[in-house]
Amino acid sequence: MSNDNYLLKMGSLDTASGKPSNDSYTVGNTLGQIGINTKSNESTRIKAGFWFVKSKVPFSFSISQTAIDFGTLSATNPVTRTNNLTITSSSSYGYNILAYEDHPLSNVGSGITIPDTTCDSGQCTEILSSSWMNTLTYGFGFRCDNIIGTDCPSDFALHDFYRQFADNKSQEKPQTIMSGSTTKNNQVTITYKINISGSQAPGVYSNHIYYIAAPKY
Amino acid sequence: MPKDFKNISIYILLVLALLFMTAKSDANSFSLSIFPPITQIDVAAPATIKTPIWIYNKNDQIENVSIYIKPFTSSSLGNGEVNYDFSNSQANRSDNPLYQHIEIQDDKNNKIDHISLNPGQNQKINLLINVPSSITNGDIYFSIIFQDKNSSNKDTSHAEVSGAIASHVILSIGKRSDPQGDITEFSSPPFLSHGPVHFKIKVENNSTFYIQPKGFITIKNIYNQTVGKVSLLPVNVLAKSSRYIPDDISNSDKEAIWPEKFIIGTYKATVAIALSEKGPIIEKTVTFFAFPFEILILMLILSLFVLIIAKRINKRLNRI
Numbered sequence: 001m002s003n004d005n006y007l008l009k010m011g012s013l014d015t016a017s018g019k020p021s022n023d024s025y026t027v028g029n030t031l032g033q034i035g036i037n038t039k040s041n042e043s044t045r046i047k048a049g050f051w052f053v054k055s056k057v058p059f060s061f062s063i064s065q066t067a068i069d070f071g072t073l074s075a076t077n078p079v080t081r082t083n084n085l086t087i088t089s090s091s092s093y094g095y096n097i098l099a100y101e102d103h104p105l106s107n108v109g110s111g112i113t114i115p116d117t118t119c120d121s122g123q124c125t126e127i128l129s130s131s132w133m134n135t136l137t138y139g140f141g142f143r144c145d146n147i148i149g150t151d152c153p154s155d156f157a158l159h160d161f162y163r164q165f166a167d168n169k170s171q172e173k174p175q176t177i178m179s180g181s182t183t184k185n186n187q188v189t190i191t192y193k194i195n196i197s198g199s200q201a202p203g204v205y206s207n208h209i210y211y212i213a214a215p216k217y
Numbered sequence: 218m219p220k221d222f223k224n225i226s227i228y229i230l231l232v233l234a235l236l237f238m239t240a241k242s243d244a245n246s247f248s249l250s251i252f253p254p255i256t257q258i259d260v261a262a263p264a265t266i267k268t269p270i271w272i273y274n275k276n277d278q279i280e281n282v283s284i285y286i287k288p289f290t291s292s293s294l295g296n297g298e299v300n301y302d303f304s305n306s307q308a309n310r311s312d313n314p315l316y317q318h319i320e321i322q323d324d325k326n327n328k329i330d331h332i333s334l335n336p337g338q339n340q341k342i343n344l345l346i347n348v349p350s351s352i353t354n355g356d357i358y359f360s361i362i363f364q365d366k367n368s369s370n371k372d373t374s375h376a377e378v379s380g381a382i383a384s385h386v387i388l389s390i391g392k393r394s395d396p397q398g399d400i401t402e403f404s405s406p407p408f409l410s411h412g413p414v415h416f417k418i419k420v421e422n423n424s425t426f427y428i429q430p431k432g433f434i435t436i437k438n439i440y441n442q443t444v445g446k447v448s449l450l451p452v453n454v455l456a457k458s459s460r461y462i463p464d465d466i467s468n469s470d471k472e473a474i475w476p477e478k479f480i481i482g483t484y485k486a487t488v489a490i491a492l493s494e495k496g497p498i499i500e501k502t503v504t505f506f507a508f509p510f511e512i513l514i515l516m517l518i519l520s521l522f523v524l525i526i527a528k529r530i531n532k533r534l535n536r537i
Binding site for chain 2: 044045046047048057058059060061062063064065066067068069070071072073083088089090093094096098100101105168171173174176179181182192194204205206207208209210211212213214215216217
């Protein structure tokens, strides 16, 4: 069985029918209803999208600026740069954006790194933020600020709180930096901050930051 | 000024002006849409499934996108968020032999792992899964990830940001037995002064396949009258995992909310959930007590105030 969009070749698969019930309750179901984006027969069922979301609103993710240029770094002069993340999700379940870095900022030639910040308290991690205001606190980190909606993690509520990015080289798991429910064009600003000490070797330091927008299942 | 020199100057100025106006901005951005965000496939082996995915470049520049498949697991938050393991790009895929039978194809049935989209271009690609007869049952969960491949060269310190967007696939193979599961948490605040009432319901799926439980909460007062009903969102609970079940209205990802504001007395809330179309139905009950404590305290304060004033008035009258 096929059309332009679906090709189904199948074995046999019993499907259920009726409404499950016990002495007290009967719970309805929609098995057998061929709704939007559903193809079904006795052996295979494919549901594309969320069957209870009638419209075909796509899942969208935008980043305003993908090249974050810190320029030439100088000791104890923190540099901040920003970009915006925008999301549209029709899923009733919501979405989240996972973030991680391939490795700390490093010089390609020498391999010397600028470590991820641990903030003023030495306590911030890829999971938990902390205040970073002291110009003698070094490293690389980020923070999230809500522009439209309230999808930033709540620990960024205080304006000088930063986190590290999850470091993939150290096998740290990607962390959620933005999440929400059904939304249209919710937007956040990500601020990237870098500060180096006087003993940091001069050079060009770089890394790769990955953002993956994933609908909740 | 000689006329020729004047004309040449004007031409040079015009050319420079055009160059300046059309100089390519160094700014790169990313903007992609995909549909559908999730595809659920229930199938019996052997089978060949081909299902479309649309990808749309919303940007005003060409988008070079790499396409790859990445298994996901459920987050420990139990709210439907996914986890990926990027520490070893091959480790997860090689665990399950079915991944060798999954590929992304263009419209001409060619296997692809990247695509180039012009500004505003909407492109259909196909997910092809060949389920061999040797794989008789089991679930696999993976995302098709569309990753920005654009890059820029910089000679100053920088971070290269790469955007990606995922479309999930929940694939369940084989005939399903009766699902096994339980409600591991059903709770509400035990004492409230007013609504809305926030319930937490957590369902554990002990089956080897995903389930999509359906159900509702019924709230009854002390006279056993039904005073409220909350429909639950039919979320996916992956095999051997747990998930919170929210209601189908409030947009919460972890709570089912009864929106009634004025409540007074003892209430009994019962959640009934069918783990599948064939059942079983599992139930749990929780009791909570509501009383407008703030209003009571306010009334007490007011009464006390009135009492004090009345006493003083009485005292004065007695003197007279």
